[in-house]
Amino acid sequence: RKEVEQDPGPFNVPEGATVAFNCTYSNSASQSFFWYRQDCRKEPKLLMSVYSSGNEDGRFTAQLNRASQYISLLIRDSKLSDSATYLCVVNQAGTALIFGKGTTLSVSS
Amino acid sequence: IAGITQAPTSQILAAGRRMTLRCTQDMRHNAMYWYRQDLGLGLRLIHYSNTAGTTGKGEVPDGYSVSRANTDDFPLTLASAVPSQTSVYFCASSMEGSTDTQYFGPGTRLTVL
Numbered sequence: 001r002k003e004v005e006q007d008p009g010p011f012n013v014p015e016g017a018t019v020a021f022n023c024t025y026s027n028s029a030s031q032s033f034f035w036y037r038q039d040c041r042k043e044p045k046l047l048m049s050v051y052s053s054g055n056e057d058g059r060f061t062a063q064l065n066r067a068s069q070y071i072s073l074l075i076r077d078s079k080l081s082d083s084a085t086y087l088c089v090v091n092q093a094g095t096a097l098i099f100g101k102g103t104t105l106s107v108s109s
Numbered sequence: 110i111a112g113i114t115q116a117p118t119s120q121i122l123a124a125g126r127r128m129t130l131r132c133t134q135d136m137r138h139n140a141m142y143w144y145r146q147d148l149g150l151g152l153r154l155i156h157y158s159n160t161a162g163t164t165g166k167g168e169v170p171d172g173y174s175v176s177r178a179n180t181d182d183f184p185l186t187l188a189s190a191v192p193s194q195t196s197v198y199f200c201a202s203s204m205e206g207s208t209d210t211q212y213f214g215p216g217t218r219l220t221v222l
């Protein structure tokens with residue numbers, strides 16, 4: 001089992017749609033969780049951290065289920081500007097972050 | 110400078126040549142990282158440094174070396190480039206170690222012929 005797994009997509013949705021991305025991780029000792037966004041030919045940028053209680057930032061909601069080792073990202077009211085690749089990121093204690101391969105989202109008008 | 114910078118932006122290199130990719134941050138972050146990103150493989154860690162004067166190996170360190178003489182700079186050297194090192198290289202930094210948010214530089218696109 002890979003350490004961080006994501007559905008690669010692509011997810012093609014119309015503007016205004018709600019879309020959810022899922023991610024699973026294999027290391028039960030993982031401590032920190034993030035969603036990063038990467039635009040084409042650009043560097044990854046932090047979208048949001050993921051907390052055990054779940055957290056929301058505007059149209060974006062992140063959830064963590066430690067028992068199932070599962071992380072999700074929900075995007076409501078999708079915008080054209082949300083088109084990007086979304087990377088699920090998990091820490092591996094003592095070394096560095098482990099990145100999923102990303103889920104590609106394309107929002108169309 | 111604001112944040113983290115990398116140089117060069119892109120480079121075409123003959124196989125067997127030596128190349129150093131530069132990375133500088135002005136955020137006084139303790140930890141720095143080098144990743145390569147390849148289509149279908151995602152971001153993979155090459156080397157990291159938790160603080161000035163220390164370095165460690167990541168997932169794919171072979172063929173690469175790093176140094177961390179001071180807080181701000183973390184150069185990555187390819188001693189003798191090979192075509193399989195063609196990739197996009199990202200440098201990143203974080204205030205502390207692996208549990209902290211990482212900030213990425215704009216990347217270096219390297220082609221080894």
